Amino acid sequence: MKKLDTEIEQYNYRAFPDEFIWEMKDDTPKGHLPLTNALRGTQLLGNILTHPAFEEGQEEEETVESITATTAGQSKDDNKGRERPKFMKDFKSDYSF
Numbered sequence: 001m002k003k004l005d006t007e008i009e010q011y012n013y014r015a016f017p018d019e020f021i022w023e024m025k026d027d028t029p030k031g032h033l034p035l036t037n038a039l040r041g042t043q044l045l046g047n048i049l050t051h052p053a054f055e056e057g058q059e060e061e062e063t064v065e066s067i068t069a070t071t072a073g074q075s076k077d078d079n080k081g082r083e084r085p086k087f088m089k090d091f092k093s094d095y096s097f
Helices: 038-049 050-072 086-090
Strands: none
Touching: none
8 A cells, every 4th residue: 555645654454364363272262252344243143143052042932922922812923933035045245345
């Protein structure tokens, strides 16, 4: 990058080339997540929340919701528990410029 012609020193934008090293070292604290940018962070969070470890709690919540819905005489929301439509699964966002 070309430096700007100003009197103060400019800190040019970095694309964070060393931020995505996923190596576990001895000094890495337990439970540490590596630094991520916004887009990678949302993908990471989505993958974490869809991990099978979180499914057991959702099943318990669904049974509690169905019990309360039947006892209260209210119907459950039809969209809960359904998978996303196929056209939404196939859609991939393109964030390239």
